[in-house]
Amino acid sequence: MTAAQPQLDIEVLAKSFHRNKGRDVRAVDNVSLRMEKGDFVVLLGPSGCGKTTLLRCVAGLESPDSGRISLGGETVYDSALGLEIPPERRNIGMVFQSYALWPHMTVAANIGYPLKMAGAGRAETDARVKRMLDMMRISELANQYPGQISGGQQQRVALARALARGDDMILFDEPLSNVDAKVREHLRLELLAMQRELGFAALYVTHDQEEAMSLATRIAVVADGVIHQIGTPQEVYRTPRNLKVAKFIGSANQLDGTVVNDGTGPAVETPLGRIALKEAALPSAVGSRVSLISRPERWRISMDRPHAAAAWPGKVRASAFLGPYNQYLVDLGETELQIWQQGSHPLPIGSEVWCQISADDLTAFVSDSAA
Ligand SMILES: Nc1ncnc2c1ncn2[C@@H]1O[C@H](COP(=O)(O)OP(=O)(O)OP(=O)(O)O)[C@@H](O)[C@H]1O
Numbered sequence: 289m290t291a292a293q294p295q296l297d298i299e300v301l302a303k304s305f306h307r308n309k310g311r312d313v314r315a316v317d318n319v320s321l322r323m324e325k326g327d328f329v330v331l332l333g334p335s336g337c338g339k340t341t342l343l344r345c346v347a348g349l350e351s352p353d354s355g356r357i358s359l360g361g362e363t364v365y366d367s368a369l370g371l372e373i374p375p376e377r378r379n380i381g382m383v384f385q386s387y388a389l390w391p392h393m394t395v396a397a398n399i400g401y402p403l404k405m406a407g408a409g410r411a412e413t414d415a416r417v418k419r420m421l422d423m424m425r426i427s428e429l430a431n432q433y434p435g436q437i438s439g440g441q442q443q444r445v446a447l448a449r450a451l452a453r454g455d456d457m458i459l460f461d462e463p464l465s466n467v468d469a470k471v472r473e474h475l476r477l478e479l480l481a482m483q484r485e486l487g488f489a490a491l492y493v494t495h496d497q498e499e500a501m502s503l504a505t506r507i508a509v510v511a512d513g514v515i516h517q518i519g520t521p522q523e524v525y526r527t528p529r530n531l532k533v534a535k536f537i538g539s540a541n542q543l544d545g546t547v548v549n550d551g552t553g554p555a556v557e558t559p560l561g562r563i564a565l566k567e568a569a570l571p572s573a574v575g576s577r578v579s580l581i582s583r584p585e586r587w588r589i590s591m592d593r594p595h596a597a598a599a600w601p602g603k604v605r606a607s608a609f610l611g612p613y614n615q616y617l618v619d620l621g622e623t624e625l626q627i628w629q630q631g632s633h634p635l636p637i638g639s640e641v642w643c644q645i646s647a648d649d650l651t652a653f654v655s656d657s658a659a
């Protein structure tokens with residue numbers, strides 16, 4: 289592999305499945321994705337959007353309909369050439385949601401197995417297994433069998449096994465979703481540290497937004513087999529490209545309305561009244577339907593009416609203390625807002641409050657009728 293080659297290059301890849309008595313499902317719909325060495329790309333998207341299918345195509349476990357895939361500069365799939373390299377020759381590590389450890393092998397033997405299959409010698413295998421056991425902090429479990437250790441420990445073993453061969457590309461399909469929240473958070477940080485140290489490129493599937501945000505160098509938001517946006521966690525969170533991405537990433541308040549301009553400047557007519565927005569902030573012309581999206585942490589809530597900014601009266605319907613911030617559901621007539629705000633004592637349910645937000649924190653998107 290030459291330094292200039294991407295670690296993974298997927299070009300207009302497509303894969304459909306035939307449904308019994310139904311229409312074909314375009315699980316992967318002309319997806320292109322390029323990853324450099326050390327990249328950590330997280331595929332984030334709703335159930336059934338094609339994440340697993342994409343991973344399986346890269347691994348060679350699924351045969352795509354068309355497109356091209358290369359790994360480290362070597363073409364492993366090309367529909368035009370009729371080329372398809374089998375999975376065992378793609379040098380990819382993989383971790384799945386179910387740990388899939390071999391029950392009759394010890395922890396050490398499980399981790400060493402891929403090395404053995406790749407023809408590594410005994411001494412090399414032992415040294416590598418020892419290193420993985422150390423890195424995953426499970427040295428004391430080396431001689432146990434999978435049935436004798438906890439779920440979190442089994443997942444550590446599965447991770448160690450996937451990384452043991454030192455492949456440049458590792459695929460992860462929801463590897464942490466079966467372990468409890470505390471262990472998950474811990475493993476996430478360790479995985480990140482290992483990735484930075486070992487330098488592999490990771491293509492990682494999760495449903496968990498926090499996991500995606502914390503691990504990814506880039507997040508790819510997938511829906512209906514299509515990558516809607518790919519960018520740093522900050523980019524997809526702060527500047528989502530469309531309504532689908534905005535609503536899928538993080539928590540979002542949505543206010544639907546119509547673009548108006550009565551001569552005093554552009555605005556959106558919403559159930560909360562007319563909200564003035566800059567011309568440049570509006571995605572479409574007067575008369576069109578738009579959705580204003582706002583993040584719960586950008587709203588401010590107070591008992592007293594704020595002097596300056598536009599503010600709306602509301603009533604607290606739900607209130608919870610979460611430690612770092614308080615979480616509220618506030619009713620503003622028919623409109624419901626989710627608001628997160630720091631404070632040691634949350635306002636009680638039933639409080640009559642004022643809610644405010646800067647117009648800069650409202651992002652307007654063309655409404656999607658299905659939304
Ligand atoms: N072997 C198959 N035969 C027919 N349809 C399939 C097959 N595998 C997947 N599909 C369909 O392809 C689509 C994508 O499935 P996929 O498993 O890739 O989704 P996913 O994003 O991984 O979902 P989840 O988050 O639930 O794991 C779904 O509509 C699914 O029903």
Ligand SMILES: [Mg+2]
Pocket residue numbers: 339340341
């Ligand atoms: Mg899946």
